[in-house]
Amino acid sequence: MKLLIERGILLSAIQNVQRSVSTKTTIPVLSGIKITATHEGLQMTATDLETGIETHIPTHIEDQEHVQIMEEGSIVLTARYLFEIVRKLPHSQVELEVKQNYLTIIRSGSSEFNLHGLHAEEFPRLPQVSGDQIFSTSSLVLKEMIRQTVPAVSTEEIRPVLTGVVASMQQGELRFVATDSHRLAQRNARVEASADLAFDNVIIPGKSLSELSRLLPDQDSLVDVVIADNQILFRFGQTKFYSRLIDGQYPDTSRIIPASFKTHVHVATKSLLDAVERAALIARDNDNNVVRLNIKADQFEISSNSADVGKVTENIAADDFSGEDLLIACNAKYLIDALRVIESDKILIEFTGAMSPFLIKLPDNPDYIHLILPIRIY
C-alpha cells in the first residue's frame, strides 16, 4: 500500500471513525483503525463490536484530487498513535507506505514515522446490513430526536431493553421512546418512507445513538436508515454507522401516558429551567434530589431544602392556569433533562394529582412529550 493524502482530510476521517475504536479491549486489532486503499480511494474502518464506523475518501471530489493511490493494499494501525501523529505532522501532505511485516511509514515534511501495523485480515468485518426496512430523514431532525430521548434512557443494566431507545414507524411517522421507569421521553417526526413501511420494537442502544449524534454533520443532510434483524445502519455522506440492536421486548409505554388531567399551566421554558437549576443546587444535597412545585391560580413556586445546607424558594410567572391547586415533588434532574432539550419558548404542564405522573408538552405541537413520576413527600 502506498498513497499520498492531504493531512486535514486524513485527520478528519480518523476523528470520525475513532469514535467506534475500542478503548477497553484485550483484542489488539480492535484498538486499531483499518485503512484500505483501492483505486477508488481510501476506506477507514473501526469497530468495538457494538458499533462500527466506515468512512470513504474518494480519490477525487469535484475534479479535485484528495488522495493519490500509488499502490493498493490495507493495514491496521493503532488509533491512538495514528490520530496523535497525524495531528502533529508538520506538512499538509502525508505519504503512507506499508512495507514488509506490516511496517508502515508515515512521511510528512522532514518527519518520518515507522509504525508497527497489524494484518488487516485480522480485523472483524462489519455486518452486511440489507433489507427492505429503509427510510430517510434529515440529519438535524435525527439529532434532535436523539437529544430529546436519550437522556431518559436507563443507565442500569438490570433491564437491558431500557438502556435503549425504542423506534417504531407507522404511516411515515417515526417515533422514538425512552424510559428508565421514572420518566419517559417520546418524540415523533415525519420521515421519507414508503407508505406501507411499518415496524416496532427496534431497540437501539442509547450509547450508540449518542455516538451517532456526535458523528452526524452540523449542516443539514439526508440520512438513510436501514434496519435488519439485529443491526441498524445509518448512511450519510461518505460515512456508514452501524449499531447492534438490543434483543428483547420493550414494554408497552402507551398505557403509562395519562389521557385526562386535573391541572393545566403554561410557563416560559427558560424561567422554569433556570429556577429548577437553582433549586437543584440545594436539592442535590437532600436525599432524592427533590424539588417541590407549589402551583395555584396566582403562583408557580419552586422550592427545595436540605437539612445541612439550607433552602431555596422562588416564584415564576405562569399563564392560563386551570384546574385544581397542587403541591407536587419530583427529581430536579428529571425536570432539568426534560426542559433543556426543548427549543420552544413556552411549555404546557399537565398534572393529574400529587401522586400521578405529570406531562410536559409543547403548546401547539404533539411531537414531543416528557412524562415524569412524582416523589411522595408526605
Place this chain on the structure above:
Amino acid sequence: MKLLIERGILLSAIQNVQRSVSTKTTIPVLSGIKITATHEGLQMTATDLETGIETHIPTHIEDQEHVQIMEEGSIVLTARYLFEIVRKLPHSQVELEVKQNYLTIIRSGSSEFNLHGLHAEEFPRLPQVSGDQIFSTSSLVLKEMIRQTVPAVSTEEIRPVLTGVVASMQQGELRFVATDSHRLAQRNARVEASADLAFDNVIIPGKSLSELSRLLPDQDSLVDVVIADNQILFRFGQTKFYSRLIDGQYPDTSRIIPASFKTHVHVATKSLLDAVERAALIARDNDNNVVRLNIKADQFEISSNSADVGKVTENIAADDFSGEDLLIACNAKYLIDALRVIESDKILIEFTGAMSPFLIKLPDNPDYIHLILPIRIY
C-alpha cells in the same frame, strides 16, 4: 450583616478567593469563605493554611457605588455553594443578610436562598506579614518568572525544598531557580527595590506560585512583595495573596551550571519544540521518555524509538554550529517544558559532551537559562 451588591462583582471576588479554599479538609470552616462587611466595604477571605487570599471590595470605586452596606457584620459560607448559587442568581443585584444562628439570606430577583453559615470567629486569621524586605515588580514579569521556573520544580516530597522555587535578590535583580535534580530553570529580572535589599534562600512552594499566577491580572500592574520569616505576601489591586515558605536550605545550584562548552548550535524554538513533541509521541512508550539529538555541522536530527510502537526521525534546520559532533539523549518532557515557556524565536543550545548537562539559552539575553541532564543510552 446586611448589604446590597452587584452580582458580577460578588462573583469575581468569590472566584478569586476560592483558589485558596481547602478542598480536602476535616475542618468545616476551611471549606468556607469569610465575608466581612464594614462601612468601608466588603472583605472576602479564604485559606487552606498553606496559602491565603484576601480581597476587598470598596463601597465606591470612582464615585460609582459597588456595595451598599446596611449593617456591618461577618459570616462564613461554604465556598462551593456560595459560588454556584451566586453564579446562577437571576438578577444583577444581590442582597445578603445574616439573621439569627448564622442563617444567611441571599435574595436576587424572586429567588431567595437560606443558607446555614458558620461563626466568623472560628475562621483562622491570616498572618500579619510585615518586614523591611519589600520590593515591587510588574505582574506580567512575575507571571513569566513563575511560568519559566515552576515546571522544573520537583513533585516528590522526599526533599521538600525542591518542591519550591528559590528566590534571591542582589542589587535590584530578583532571581528564581527551580530544580528537580534532573533539570534546572533559572530566571532573573530587574525589580523595583532599594539598592541595599539582599536576600537568598526564600523557598516559595511551586503550587503557591501556580495559584498566584492564575490570580494575577492579565493586564500589567504593580505587585508589592513582602518577605517575612516564614511567610511571603503578594499585594496587587485590592487583593492580598499569602503563602507559607518552605523551611530548609536550598542546595547551591550555581556550581551545577557548566562554564565552558564544546558544542554550540542555534535553532528555531518552534521547529525544535514541534519536532520534540512529535518524537515524544513515540518516546512516551519507551522506558524513560527518551528522545535523541544527533547534531553535526550539517544536521540536527531528533529521533525516538519504542520496541512496541515503532520509531520516528526528523531533521530541523540549525545555524551557527561550532564545536564537536554529538549524539545525546534526554527526557522529551524536560525539553518540551523548557521550550514551551520561551518567547524568543531562536535559542542557543550549548553542550559539554554526551554525559554532561546541556544548556538552553536565549541568544542575546542572559535572564533565562534551562539546564537538562542527559540520559545514558549506550
